[in-house]
Amino acid sequence: MVDPKEVAENILKIAKKQGCAAQVNMLKSESKEISLRKGEIEQLLTSVDISTGVRLFKGKKSIVIAFSGKDFGNMESKLANALESIDFLSEDKYKRLLKPAEFSGPVRDLELTDNAFEKLDISTIKEALQRIESGALAFSNKIIPSDMADFSGSRTDIHQFTTEGLSKSFFKTSYSFSYTAVAEDKDKGLKERDSWSEYKRHFNELPNLEEIGRIGEIAAEKAVKRLGGKKIKSGERKVVFFRPTAGDLLDLLCDAVDGEEIVLKNSFLVDKLGEKLFPDIITVMDDPLIKRYPGSYPFDGEGVTGMPKAVIEKGKLLTYLHNSYSAGKLNMKLTGNASRGISAEPHIAVGNFHLQSGQGSLEDLLHEMKEGLLVNELYVSGINSVTGDFSFGCTGFLVENGVATIPVKEITIAGNLLELYGNVVAIADDNLWKSTITSPSMLVSKLAVAGT
Template sequence: MHSDDPTAPLAPLTQAMLRAAKAAGAEAADALAVEGRSVSIDVRKGGLEQAERSEGLEIGLRVFVGQRQACISSSDTRPETLAAMAERAVAMAREAPEDPYAGLADSQRLAMLRSADGLDLFDPTADPDPAMLQEDARRAEAAALAIDGVTQVQSASAAYGQQAIWLAATNGFSGGYARTSRHTSCVAISGEGTAMERDWCGEGRVFQADLPAPEAVGRLAGERAVARHGARRPKTGAYPVLYDERVASGLIGHLVAAINGVSIARGSSWLLRAMGEQVLPKCLSLIEDPHRTRSSASRPFDAEGLPTRARNLVADGVLQGWVLDLASARKLGMESTANAMRGTSSPPSPGTTNWALTQGTASRADLIAQMGTGLLVTSLIGSTINPNTGDYSRGASGFWVDNGEIVYPVNECTIAGNLRDMLGRIIPANDARPHLAHVVPSLLVEGMTLAGD
């Protein structure tokens, strides 16, 4: 990949795909090229356990013949392949059922900003070499093993990735950008045999310089695993549940999923008739901001070339709008909210970028003291969520709180409730991490049903 501008080879490639589509008889088309490379190193017992390197270029072409569309993808960019791809895509489109909602964006609606300038999505420093990644993973593992009570480290990893994308369409859009990512993670185990407990820590950043030291990652993984030692099942009953910041964004994620245009257009959402209604406590807002700098989910335009912008999904507790791409917007008689996302092999569908929930004034410790007796959840597994009613049930583990103090670790329990009721009474802490794509603090929910012993 060209280090000076990783997108440079992609723009002409997408134009070649559009020319091939027109030559094959397409009335309109869009083309996507994605080039990436990644290196991942796993360490175990101080030595190299696994090294993975991948490099690849994927291209995707979507063609329209009237109101019929078809998508096709490939990793072969030779001119004869592009021609064959286009011909096959047009033949597929002619056989496809008519879709009254398919089609490109109107050219006057397209984004003016067609690069990620100012968003800081690409770290221009040299790629870390594998030896440096191995050393980072080794340091994380050593820090975890140094924690008293850690019996083994299941894995310690360090990874780097770089990706460039370019989108072009026959409506005149042509734009692209590159992004980088850097990760360190560690999974530690305390106890032996059937009493083993596992926990982890992972950190990811766009810029290498922003990544915490590997020792901090390993230490936290070790401390978390040791804290879970001796876990037992909690009592059954109705109790307050505090979702730790590590898992709280998942709770808000259920709300975001329920306002996705595909679910709304299908009529299968527990928030189907909630537009303009109270869905969170009055003082809370949920803001999507695709332009946050140095964030892994930021982007200047969506997968249909429309300009992205910050907006309220929820303002002062009241639901403001759906998450829409062009097709779902047309189906609902609305305008796209520039939330289209896509891969190379399928048409766009709506999705979100960065979002943040209003933080509270209390610390997590304040909320633990306030909840009296209940459950602090640090890990969730499996889920049963009824998309039509919002009925919610999830396996959970964490810590039992008695008289406002953490008293022992718990596992193998189920928490249940109804999302509409739960979200209507959440109390946020002030501990959200601002670098994450989804910035959500710890959340206290009163009166959940808990099934343990």
């Protein structure tokens, strides 16, 4: 049994002896993945990985070394070899180890772990996957048993220590069931696919055996509805972005407030801090302290206590997201958004980055729109990060008299991300919180749509 604190203290002691400051990150990851097709398990994978990353600081230079497993021998020579390389690096005064006052906050219990991972029963998981698959196949005779029903479970232990006195740990579990349904219309030679998943930090919050078949049913329903997609005429239209595609757009906005991208001037939000860019309906939050949520963490990759923050409030850009490097370069405050991998310098990450919900359902948005386009899948590529101009392929449904009617495909939407969010006129209350970046569905008053 590896004692992370004992190992880290030994590494820090050696680093000090060699005239360095240091940060030690230790990660233990366990996972179980099970896939089923036609009622039988086709894949069962389990893994346990222990990784250690050491970031060494000498003067105004830093270097990262990483190793896997439980072999902590020859640590003096490993650190000495790294320090020989550090002399070839250029100085950068903004690469630094945080002081105690910067990481002195509490480690909050965010209920990110349960005790179910070690007790996972393969036969129970198999039955759940069988019910998911059966739910899909029973929905329609157009569904074919092509893809697999999947389960994924994991437990991760995260430990951080520094020569400045940082000593913090937290633990998290995650579980998900998912299914991708394939629908086929043999008479017309058509095939479509769509998926559905459920994700939770605690296993007992997933659907029970009586309810879990619904995952397959939803995936099947979505796939069948996509059959027979047609092209539509080009023109300017009102557009509703269904929550997954609204999340894709928010992901791009998230990239634009990344402090490291601001430093590089690789964002259309450079020099716009404090400006009102969007209507009052747009408020974007980043909150890593929500209990049991996908992106939650009590402290970031540099030990800074996680903090809820309004990134955009009633249309006004209030802050960028920072680690110590970008905050130092821009002379701004830390925001608790550092993410430290094992083998790399810290970068920027978010915790439950979301567009604040409005009122009503997706159907309410369609009713308000009356005529237009419902986008349910985006192919996110082709964006100019400096200007915000984009052109994305997408699929969805034509909306007539407030109802989604025929499926549409091979269409392109184009515009500018600043203008798109500037034209948001309504937001639903249907966020599902399945990932670190999420959004409810939203209605945009006008957007260029290219079809035929």
